[in-house]
Amino acid sequence: MIRLAGLAVAPWLLWPLLGAFIGLMPAPAGADDTASSPATLLPAPVAPVPPLLDRQQVDAAIGRLDGIVDAAMAKTAIPGVAVAVVYKDEILYAKGFGLREVGQPEPVDMDTVFLLASVSKPITSTILARLVGDKLFDWDDPVRGHDPSFALSDPYVTENATFADLLSHRSGLNTGAGDLLEDLGFDRETILSRLDQQPLDPFRSTYHYSNYGYTAGAVAAAKAAGEPFEDIAERVLFEPLGMSRSSYRHTDYLGHANRARIHVRVGDPAERRWEARYDRMPDAQAPAGGASGSISDLARYLRLQLRDGSFEGEPIVDAGALATTHLPHIAGRLPADPTERAGFYGLGWNVGYDDLGRVTLGHSGAFVLGTSTAILLLPGEELGIAAITNGEPIGVPEAIGSTFMDIAQHGEQTVDWLSFIGGFFAHEFAVDPAGPDYAEPPASAEPPRADDAYAGTYDNSYYGPLVVETEGGALSMKLGPADAPKRFPLTPYDGDVFTFEPIGENAAPLSAAQFRTGDDGGIASVTLEFYDRTGLGTFTRN
Incomplete structure (x- = not known):
């Protein structure tokens, strides 16, 4: 057990909560042992632990699920929830709660x-x-051999990064690399083509959660198969499993009449309410975050996972290739002291062991603009739960899953999971109090120059050109794809420093545009603080 906030917490319950943010958890026996590259040189698995749960224990926990969900919804007022439980290849529970959209029936x-x-x-x-099982490529193949356009900033990594490297977030790309380009509206091809400008941390020895590193791996796999990734998903998984409402295309999600709108909380903390304010179009990173589907579909997917790639007696995915996804490929979290346990990331899974040595698998999903999801598996027990919601990430699906597993194993809830996990999310998404605060200019603020001193086009190879101009008598800047740039009003702050509001999934409070003077005394460049996280946010004036 580990102790956090005074609670004794089983790591297999804690780590899945962090699925979208840190990598953690285990590896079942039976993985393909033919590969010999550093990607799969792993210790021999421990002997499997015999099943410890029975149907009576699982049924008792299922009998509590309605109350678990109702309590979470009552405490958070989250608009809608759907939950499914699979045990020994049977869907024992699948149910929806609440509303697809606040204010609608x-x-x-x-x-x-x-x-x-x-x-x-x-x-x-x-x-x-499935494609590995079809011999189209191997997990340890360099992706560049299947996608010659793949490139990162280090030539060695470009030539040697494998599918396993990209899907386990160990390429060296920083967390969020490419995400801000997506927020600005750039397409997948453009974003992937610019990853070679991102700095890299050490290859295969650092873990950074990278949506576009992951997407690059899926794109290379699709090129090996000779068809778009979205089509492959339908052909090899969704259709064989009868996941008729699942897709990696946002237009398909929007085309469903029975569709949950996404919601955020608005208003003061004491009077927060849920509102369907945004749409989130994740097609650019579809393999990493663009799937949609129903809880019925996810229940079918859990059956496949818990039956080693078979569904209703038919092999759909090669068992060895699938088992490799469940192996720990990198430590996503190293323990702070000897009483804690390391957490691992596999290929698209948080992987770990519980106190009894059982493999645990899980993953969370979150859009700050209004979605939170989680799946949690105990493969040795053939038990899994999926919980999906239409509300911003505050820990609800993770708490539902952890509470269910807690009761199934112990007969009762041993931790207030919603409060515990909710506290983690509140901390994770809190505004950094040590960061710059541009809400009010300094008392000694200098006035800006005339607008035409700043107007013009500024070049940047990563983000593309930035255009500063006057619109409606006020200074603003345009940034993004040439055919659909985003406009940001600029508000004087202090001399050559202006503020603007970032947009999109990764948006933050006010940030600064800092114009800088050249040798001739005129404005020569501007640095956008929000877009300068990895040193790529300076634009040079033409």
Whole structure:
């Protein structure tokens, strides 16, 4: 057990909560042992632990699920939830709760389609496992051999990064590399073509959660198969499993009448309410975060996972290729002291062992603009739970899954999981109090120059050109794809420093545009603080 906030917490319960943010958890026996590259040089698995749960224990926990969900919804007022439980290849529970959209009467049911966010990743690795089983490539193949356009900033990494490297987030790409380009509206091809400008941390020895590193691996797999990834997903997984409402295309999600809108909390903390304010179009990173589907579909997917790639007696995915996705390929979290346990990331899965040595698998998904999802598996017990919601990430699906597993094993809830996990999410998404605060200019602020001193076009090879101009008598800047740039009003802050509001999934409070003077005394460049996280945010004036 580990102790956090005074609680004794089983790691197998804690780590799945962090699925979208840190990598953790285990590896079943039976994985393909033919590969010999550093990607799969792993210790021999421990002897499997005999099943410890029985149907009576699982049924008792299922009998509590309605109350678990109702309590979570009552405490958080989250609009809609859907939950499914699979045990020994049987769907024992699949149910919807609440509303598809606040203020509208339509209820969530088993067939309501949700955005799945990063729960897309284990689905994608399953699809790639099918292609590995079909001998189209191997996990340890360099991706460049199948996608010559793949490139990162280090030539060695470009030539040697494998599918396993990209799907386990150990390429060296920083967390979020490429995400800000997506927020600005750039397409997948453009984003992937610019990853070679991102700095890298040490290859295969650092873990950074990278949506576009993951997407690059899936794109290379699709090129090996000779068809678009979205089509492959339908052909090799969704159709064979009868996942008729699942897709990696956002237009398919929007086309469902029985669709859950995404929601955020608005208003003061004491009077927060849920509102369907946004749409989140994740096609650019579809393999990493763009899947949608119903809880009925996810229940079928859990059956496949818990039966080693078979569904209703038919092999769909090669068992060895699938088992490799469940192996720990990198430590996603190293323990702070000897009383804690390391956490691992596989290929699209958080992987770990519980206190009894049983393998645990899980993953969370989250869009800050209004989605949170989680799946949690105990493969040795053939037990899994999926929980999906149409509300921003505050820990609800993770708490539902952890509470269910807690009761199944111990007969009762031993931790207030919603409060515990909710505290983690509140901390994770809190505004950094040590960061710059641009809400009010300094008392000694200098006035800016005339607008035409700043107007013009500024070049940047990563983000593309930035255009500063006057619109409606006020200074603004345009950034993004040439055919659909985003406009940001610029507000004077202090001399040559202006503020602007970032946009999109990764948006933060006010940030700064800092114009700098050249040798001739005129404005020569501007650095956008929000877009300069890895040193790529300076634009040079033409």
